[in-house]
Amino acid sequence: xxxxxxxxxxxxxxxxxxxxxxxxxxxxxxxxxxxxxxxxxxxxxxxxxxxxxxxxxxxxxxxxxxxxxxxxxxxxxxxxxxxxxxxxxxxxxxxxxx
Amino acid sequence: xxxxxxxxxxxxxxxxxxxxxxxxxxxxxxxxxxxxxxxxxxxxxxxxxxxxxxxxxxxxxxxxxxxxxxxxxxxxxxxxxxxxxxxxxxxxxxxxxxxxxxxxxxxxxxxxxxxxxxxxxxxxxxxxxxxxxxxxxxxxxxxxxxxxxxxxxxxxxxxxxxxxxxxxxxxxxxxxxxxxxxxxxxxxxxxxxxxxxxxxxxxxx
Numbered sequence: 001x002x003x004x005x006x007x008x009x010x011x012x013x014x015x016x017x018x019x020x021x022x023x024x025x026x027x028x029x030x031x032x033x034x035x036x037x038x039x040x041x042x043x044x045x046x047x048x049x050x051x052x053x054x055x056x057x058x059x060x061x062x063x064x065x066x067x068x069x070x071x072x073x074x075x076x077x078x079x080x081x082x083x084x085x086x087x088x089x090x091x092x093x094x095x096x097x098x
Numbered sequence: 099x100x101x102x103x104x105x106x107x108x109x110x111x112x113x114x115x116x117x118x119x120x121x122x123x124x125x126x127x128x129x130x131x132x133x134x135x136x137x138x139x140x141x142x143x144x145x146x147x148x149x150x151x152x153x154x155x156x157x158x159x160x161x162x163x164x165x166x167x168x169x170x171x172x173x174x175x176x177x178x179x180x181x182x183x184x185x186x187x188x189x190x191x192x193x194x195x196x197x198x199x200x201x202x203x204x205x206x207x208x209x210x211x212x213x214x215x216x217x218x219x220x221x222x223x224x225x226x227x228x229x230x231x232x233x234x235x236x237x238x239x240x241x242x243x244x245x246x247x248x249x250x251x252x253x254x255x256x257x258x259x260x261x262x263x264x265x266x267x268x269x270x271x272x273x274x275x276x277x278x279x280x281x282x283x284x285x286x287x288x289x290x291x292x293x294x295x296x297x298x299x300x301x302x303x
Contacts, residue, residue, distance in 0.1 A: 003277065004120060033105060040108030054292060067185075067218045074289055 042086030049082055118284045119277035127287060132248040138263035140177040140240040142212075142231060143168050146223055146251060147184030148244055148267065150193045157196055160244070164267035165197045168242045171265060176240055180206055181230065183214040183223050221249050221302045224258045231260075240266075242267045246283070246290040253303040296300050 019025050053073045060068050117123045145168035149160030156235055157165060161184065172180045180201060182195020192215030212230050217223040231239070238261045243251045245266050252262045297303045 001120075036105040036112070037101060038108065039111045040104035040106070042231070043107050043111045043204065044104065069218070070293065074285055077184035 018065060038086065038090045041090045042083050045085040045089070046082035049078055049085075053078070103288060115281075118280050124280045124284050124287070128245060128267065128283060131290075133247045134159055134266065135264060137171065137176055137240060137265045138238075140238040140263060141227070141234075141236040142179035142181050142238075143171050143177045143240045143242060143265075144181040144227055144255075145183060145197065145242040145267070146220065146247075147193050147217070150184060150187050151190045151196050153189065153190070157200070157227065158195065160267075161193055161197065162200075164244070165266050167265065168197075169201050169206060171242065172201075172206055172210070178210060179212060179231075179234070179236065180210055181212045181214065181227055181239075183217060185215055186217050198289055220247070220254050221297070221300075224254045224260075227255075228258045228260070237261055239263070240265055244268055244286075246286045247293075250290065250294050250297055250303065254297065257303060 015025065047087060050073055057068045057070050057072070060066055145164050147161075148164050149158035149162075151160050151161070156162075165182065168180055168182065171177070182194045182197040182201065184197060186192040191211075194213040194215040198211050198213050202208055214223065214226045214230060217226040227239075237259070239255065241248075241251055241255060241262050241264045243264055243266070245268065248264050248266070252264050255262045294303070
């Protein structure tokens with residue numbers, strides 16, 4: 001609960017600071033739409049990475065005597081990599097369409 | 099994929115994140131997919147490989163927890179045999195050997211310990227342990243396994259002819275306390291679902 005309170009307070013603070021600095025703060029709905037699209041892109045990359053990783057693990061196991069554990073994919077680094085992939089791809093696509 | 103679909107996926111991800119991290123949803127999901135069952139007397143306690151051996155040569159936390167649970171069950175008399183599994187990884191010693199050493203140091207007689215250090219998967223463990231226990235006519239086993247993998251392991255061992263009861267290798271961890279633990283648990287459950295699907299397709303369950 002503390003984490004939610006902290007994140008809520010910093011979000012509120014940032015929103016108020018924006019408003020005071022005179023920036024147009026309308027369009028929160030459209031911004032949320034963009035955030036959902038970004039989160040969706042990151043999720044797609046994560047799912048693709050896990051699926052491809054599992055395919056490689058099973059492929060190596062069946063085509064050779066070498067054993068690779070599927071639990072190698074249970075690593076937070078893959079989530080961060082997917083996040084980076086998603087952000088780069090999302091921004092790139094926006095630049096091209098904008 | 100259309101933008102609306104990607105947005106819907108993103109919305110699901112964000113809602114799922116909040117549900118997982120800040121509600122007991124994942125605890126409930128785990129209880130549904132791997133219900134707790136009371137330990138039952140058996141002819142052998144089987145501790146499945148998990149986590150392996152750390153670079154320093156000792157057992158990893160997960161492996162140590164499972165091993166200690168197996169030793170505890172043995173000392174309480176749930177079964178007269180303790181089977182310790184776990185393969186070697188790279189140049190490190192086999193997990194099963196390190197576990198057996200610990201069990202002997204904690205008072206389990208060497209004659210009551212069997213090891214399997216060649217199996218890398220649950221299916222291989224089921225086959226290897228059947229080969230170990232068949233000559234002793236052992237049929238009823240008490241399987242020590244981490245909660246998310248409980249059902250798959252239980253079914254894989256039943257499939258090769260054992261009567262299986264299970265015990266959690268991390269008892270007390272069922273009530274998860276912080277958001278990070280819950281997110282980790284969700285990831286484990288996801289991997290376990292993929293593993294179950296694979297075992298079904300391969301006919302191991």
